[in-house]
Amino acid sequence: MTAVVRLITTAAAAFLLLLVTLIAAVTGTVAALTGSSGGSGSTPSEAALADIPADYLALYQHAAPLCPGLDWAVIAAIGKIETDHGRLDAPGVHDGENFAGAGGPMQFLAPTFDSVTAEHPLPPGGATPPSRYHPHDAIHAAAFYLCDSGARHGDLRSAIFAYNHADWYVSKVLAQAEDYRAAASTPATSPDGWSVPVQGRCTSGFGPREGEFHEGQDLAAPIGTPILAAHDGTVINAGPASGYGLWVRIQQPDGTVTTYGHNHRNNVVEGQAVRSGQPIGVVGNRGQSTGAHLHFQIEVDGRPVDPAEFYTQRGFRMCR
Ligand SMILES: [Zn+2]
Known part of the structure; x- marks a missing residue:
């Protein structure tokens, strides 16, 4: 009788020990997992x-x-x-x-x-x-x-x-x-050198508009907001342009051309080399424009592409 009780007690003690060991192992694993999860990746918004x-x-x-x-x-x-x-x-x-x-x-x-x-x-x-x-x-x-x-x-x-x-x-x-x-x-510049041209709100997007085709993305921002070069390149036009009021066009080494229109003022001249993120002018309301905004256009191989999509593909948004 006593032996049986002792046997049961021993078994219970062994089981308890096993349980404690298991809990310790699981806790250890969780701690190890939690420890390894910090430090990599972006910060949640x-x-x-x-x-x-x-x-x-x-x-x-x-x-x-x-x-x-x-x-x-x-x-x-x-x-x-x-x-x-x-x-x-x-x-x-x-x-x-x-x-x-x-x-x-x-x-x-x-x-x-x-x-x-x-x-x-x-x-x-x-x-x-x-x-x-x-x-x-x-x-x-x-x-x-x-x-x-x-x-x-x-x-x-x-x-x-x-x-x-x-x-x-x-x-x-x-x-x-x-x-x-x-x-x-959010990276200021994509791995292939692109940065956002102005801190503004997405207004009129790329695509058909009032029987015409809007070849760029409009970004609304107050007059005087800095316009930044979206990529390294050379200024191929800077000055008055029909419809755009005052514009800047920049060509990259690979032939891609970016256009910045309705500017209030330009800071660059034709032939000038610019770096991605460099101020090239300020937002205005010149030309065919119904409010202060930047008309931003990207031409790849001579054809306009959707700038918002272009930036999304590079992992960040150009405007909200
Ligand atoms: Zn536009």
Whole structure:
């Protein structure tokens, strides 16, 4: 009788010890994971902190470093657009599948999720076996998937396109990611040398307008606001121009031309070399203009392209 009791007591003690060891191990793992998540990637903006549930934000920030060069904000932007960070009340978010077979907060197809997790063991903290409905597993698998689809080599557009084969989707994700990054972490200049020409509000955009075609993006700003060269180049025109009032045109070494119109005053002359971010004039309301703004135009190979889209492709917004 006593022996049996002692045996049970010993077993209980052993079990308790095992439990303590397990808890210590798990706590240790969590501490290690938390420690590794700081320091890389951009700082969340106020919009990000207000919109993303804290547990999801921690998962996005923890998953991103699995892929060198992948910012947490891109994974978060996909989580936002797919299921509003798991909050969307729709078939396939919490269980089952939507019409396309997608399931879980990151809307994985079962075969895609299975092949990603077969190739990349997920860090601890999720379901056993991994589940696309478990936020931890879905978000870490998304990081690996984006990495394999191009993010590892800096090709973010291809990576996002692989997630959902639509150009509008890619642009939407990039714009959302930009919203989630604190302004301070927004690069002043893109890796290929582009900077924003004026701090202004997006007004009239690129495209058909009143029976004509608006070949640039209008940025509203008070008269006198500095206009900055959007890229290194040489001034090819500076002075009065029909419709534009007063303009500056800058040609880059690769032939791309940027145009800045309706200027109140110019600071540069034809033939002058300028650097990206250098003041070249100030915003005005000259020429065919109905309010103080900069008309900003980009021509690639002689053809105007959508400046807002051009900047979005480089990971930042030119105006809001
Ligand atoms: Zn315009």
